[in-house]
Amino acid sequence: MEYRTVLTTCTYCGCGCGFYLEVLDGRVVGTIPCKTNPVSEGKLCVKGWNVHEFIHSPKRLTQPLLRKDGALTPVSWDEALDFTAKRMREIKEANGSDSVAFLASAKVTNEENYLIQKFARAAVGTNNVDHCARL
Amino acid sequence: MVEKVKARVQELLASGKVKGFIGLRELHGHIGPYLFTDGGDLDGFVIGDRKAAGDTRYPLNTQLIMISRQYPEETLGVLVRGCDERGLKTLFNTNQLKPEKVVSVGIACPQELADVCECMKPFPEEFVAGEASEARPFGSVERIESIEIGERLKVWLGEFAKCIKCYGCRNICPMCYCPECTLEAKDFQAVGSIASENPIFHLTRALHMAGRCIDCGLCSEACPADIPLRTLYKKIADIVDLEFQYRPGYQDSKGKMSPNVLGEAAKH
Structure with missing residues (x-):
């Protein structure tokens, strides 16, 4: 019997609401808003309340995938990063720095x-920076 | 106060009377639910009074139900205030927990908390710490009922209009144990659409609190829009009491419903 609550921050947006993830025998089974969190004070939105549900989803990406011959293929981080760096350099050299944009994350x-x-x-060399938390 | 509670919990765990104790722990400045399994390690054990009495209460009976379902043969301990004990009695009544598998350790709430809660019984039947405070009437219900009815409807519709449909009131509720909730049942609620409109959403939930709400107030505390849900459910509890002579958790120590539970309505 092992039940733990792990204090963490919501990953859904940039607000930074705090909650406890409930872990029962190694599986994340629930979310409890943290009353002492100065941002969220024991309240959450519908996304935060359900944040535990994606953790064990079989649909989650667990490793980098590279499209090879039209099919997504699992590859190592080294291969994925090398490929991305190479293509980004090629695109930048062919079309200029502003042909690349960066999307940051909440x-x-x-x-x-x-x-x-x-x-x-x-x-x-570009100012094309945006993020996913345009709420 | 907390030392008396800790001593009792330590004794329960050390003697093997309970396999684990569901209480509250303070770690890195934050307070949350925790399952204590070692009587020798009660570091951070708190009763939920951080800056004010009872300001870090959590629905511990919810954790109790979840762990009990996973370990039906084990006996577990749980920290209870008056409201939590009313919850336990009602959960025993509705077969969500087995009384012989639960050992509660009670604390009485101070008067300041009983006042804020307008609590009718701010202490469990047995408690190891605190002193029994005086009960308080539902002043919030009286205040809203003093408003003329047309205006009162406007007040409530205004409150409900603030709702962001987070389902926090349902999620935090220690008495919401239904495997399928009407507020998201496929027959009533299309998948991928916004939850049912106001005020149906709130009135549906209010009616489902009839005979079940034990007036802990965690719903109001979890509401990001500060909707006075507790006041709404207090009124529901008053109506159930008037019509059926039943108030969840206030019946005898075995948690039996009063025999005339159907009240006058049954004669209609």
Whole structure:
């Protein structure tokens, strides 16, 4: 018998609501809004309330996929990143820096979002930066 | 106060009377539900009074039901206030929990909390800490009923219009145990569409609270739109009591319904 509550932050948008994920014998089974969270104060939206449901979904991507001969094929992170870097460089050289855009995410940390915009501006040379949390 | 509760929990776990105890734990400055399984390790054990009395209450009976369903042979302990105990009695009545598999450890709520809650019984029948505070009448119901009825309807419709359909009131409710909820049943609610309109959504839930709501107030606390749900369900409880002489959790210690539970309505 192992029941744990794990304090974490909602991944659905940029608000940063806090909740406990309920873990019963190694499976995430529920969400409880955290009353002491200064942002959400024990309240959640319908997405936050159901955030535990995707965790064990068989439809989740668990590794990088690369389309080879028209079919998505599992590949290593190294292969996926090498391929992405190579194509991005080719596109940039052929069409200019502004032919590339970066879409950041509410599901990552501030620091990771800082890194992606820094990479976009400093490494690739574009201000085409947007994010998924246009609420 | 918390030391007395901890001592009791430690004794229950050490003696093997309970396999685990569902209570509250403070970790890294936050308070949430926790299953204590080792009497020697009750670090962070709290009773849910952080900045004000009872400001970090959680529906512990919900966790109790979930773990009990997974481990039906085990006896579990749970921290209860007056409202939680009313919940337990009603859950025993409706066969959601087995009384012989639950050991509750009670705490009495201070008067300030009983006042805020307008609680009719702010203490469980037995408690190891705190002192029995005085019951308070449902002032919030009286206040809203003093408004002229046409205006009152406008007030309620205005409240319901704020709803963002998060289902938080349903989700946080320790008495909402139905495997399928009317508020999302396929016969009533098309998959992928927005939940049923106001005020049907709220009135459906209110009616389903009849004979079930134990007035813990967690729904109001979980509502992002501050809809006074507790006041609505208090009124429902008053109506059920008037018509059926039944108020969930207030009956005798065995949790039996009063024999005239169907009241005058049965004669109609």
